[in-house]
Amino acid sequence: MTIKVGINGYGTIGKRVADAVASQKDMKLIGVTAHSYSFNTEIAKKKGYKIFTTAGDGDFKLNGIKTDGDIKNLIEEVDIIVDATPKKIAQDNLEKLYKPSKIKGIVQGGEKHQVTGVSFVAQCNYNEALNKDFVRVVSCNTTGLCRTLNAVDKAYGIESVHATMIRRGADPWDIYHGPINAIVPVLEMPSHHGPDAKSVLHSMEIFTTALSVPSTLMHLHTVIADVRKKVNVDDAVEMFKNTTRVRIVRNAEHLRSTAEIMEFARDLGRLRGDMPEICVWQEAIGITSNSHNKLLYMQAVHQESDVIPENIDCIRAMMGFKDGDKSIKMTNETFGIK
Numbered sequence: 001m002t003i004k005v006g007i008n009g010y011g012t013i014g015k016r017v018a019d020a021v022a023s024q025k026d027m028k029l030i031g032v033t034a035h036s037y038s039f040n041t042e043i044a045k046k047k048g049y050k051i052f053t054t055a056g057d058g059d060f061k062l063n064g065i066k067t068d069g070d071i072k073n074l075i076e077e078v079d080i081i082v083d084a085t086p087k088k089i090a091q092d093n094l095e096k097l098y099k100p101s102k103i104k105g106i107v108q109g110g111e112k113h114q115v116t117g118v119s120f121v122a123q124c125n126y127n128e129a130l131n132k133d134f135v136r137v138v139s140c141n142t143t144g145l146c147r148t149l150n151a152v153d154k155a156y157g158i159e160s161v162h163a164t165m166i167r168r169g170a171d172p173w174d175i176y177h178g179p180i181n182a183i184v185p186v187l188e189m190p191s192h193h194g195p196d197a198k199s200v201l202h203s204m205e206i207f208t209t210a211l212s213v214p215s216t217l218m219h220l221h222t223v224i225a226d227v228r229k230k231v232n233v234d235d236a237v238e239m240f241k242n243t244t245r246v247r248i249v250r251n252a253e254h255l256r257s258t259a260e261i262m263e264f265a266r267d268l269g270r271l272r273g274d275m276p277e278i279c280v281w282q283e284a285i286g287i288t289s290n291s292h293n294k295l296l297y298m299q300a301v302h303q304e305s306d307v308i309p310e311n312i313d314c315i316r317a318m319m320g321f322k323d324g325d326k327s328i329k330m331t332n333e334t335f336g337i338k
C-alpha cells in the first residue's frame with residue numbers, strides 16, 4: 001500500500017517532512033500547502049510539489065506561481081495530513097478540516113497533548129500510535145529528552161531525573177524572535193518540558209528547568225538521572241552508541257560545541273545541514289564521586305530536524321504498520337542515520 005500524504009504548513013518543519021515523505025518507498029507526497037508566497041513556495045515548485053493554498057491564490061498569481069487548488073482539494077486526495085502550521089492553528093484545523101473529511105492527522109509539539117490524547121516518539125511508544133486517527137509528534141526538546149532517557153531507563157532503571165534545557169533563541173532564518181543579548185529563564189517550575197516528556201514516558205519522575213540564550217543553532221540539555229543500577233561511564237557511552245537516533249560526539253574530534261556539530265552535519269552532506277540525531281558528548285558523560293547511581297550527561301538537539309524521522313514513523317504507525325523497529329530502520333536508511 002502506498003500511503004498518500006499531504007503537508008499543511010510548509011515552514012521549518014513542514015518542508016523537511018515533505019522531503020522526507022517524498023523519499024519513502026511506501027509513501028507518496030500528494031502536495032503541500034502555502035499560506036503566503038515566499039522563497040519556500042519557489043523551492044516547492046522547483047521540486048515538483050503540488051501547491052495548495054490556505055488563504056487564497058492572489059499572492060501566488062501576482063508572483064507567477066500556478067497553484068493546484070486549495071487545502072480542501074489536498075484533503076480530498078490524501079490518507080493523512082501532517083500539520084506543521086504555527087502553534088495553536090493545528091487544533092482548529094483538526095476540528096474544522098480533518099475530522100469532517102475523515103482523514104487522519106498529525107500535529108506537532110506546539111500543540112498540547114490533549115489535542116490528540118496520544119504523544120509520540122518512535123523508539124519510546126510506537127505502538128500507542130497504531131491505527132490512531134490523530135497523534136501529536138512532541139517538540140524538539142521533548143523528543144531529545146525522551147530518546148536518551150528511554151535508553152537510560154531501559155539500561156539502568158530511572159528513579160528520577162532533573163534536566164535543564166538551554167534553548168536556542170530562534171531558528172536561524174527567524175528575524176523576529178530572540179533574545180539577542182540576554183539569558184532568559186523560564187519563570188515557572190517545572191518548565192513545561194518535564195510534564196511533556198511524561199506524555200510519552202508515562203511513569204518517569206522528571207523535573208525540568210529551562211532558559212533561552214542568544215543562539216540559533218541547537219538546544220543543549222544537561223541531564224542528571226538517579227538510577228537504580230550501578231553505572232560506569234564506559235558502559236553508559238556504549239549504551240548511547242547502541243541507541244538509535246543518538247550519536248556520541250567527542251572533544252577529540254573537535255566537536256566541542258553546537259557550532260562545530262552543525263558544521264559537521266553540513267560536511268556530512270546532509271540535506272540542509274541537518275542533524276536529526278541527538279548528540280551526546282562523550283566527555284560530558286559522568287557519575288558523581290559519592291554515588292554510582294547518578295548519571296550525568298549533556299546533549300545537543302537540532303531543533304529543526306530531530307522530529308522529522310518521528311513524523312515519518314508516526315505516519316506508518318497511524319496507517320497500521322505494526323513493526324515499529326522495522327519502520328525506524330526504513331526511515332533511518334532514508335536519512336542516512338543509525
Ligand code: NAD
Nearest residue numbers: 009010011012013035054084085086087108109110140303
Ligand atoms: P514555521 O513558522 O517555520 O512554519 C509554519 C508554516 O505554516 C509557515 O510556512 C507559514 O506560512 C504557514 N502557515 C501559517 N498559518 C497557516 C495556516 N493557517 N494554514 C497553513 N499554513 C500556515 O513553524 P515551524 O517552526 O515549522 O513550527 C510548526 C510546528 O512545529 C509548531 O507546532 C512548532 O511548535 C513545531 N516545532 C517547531 C520546531 C522548530 O524548532 N522550528 C521544532 C519542533 C517542533
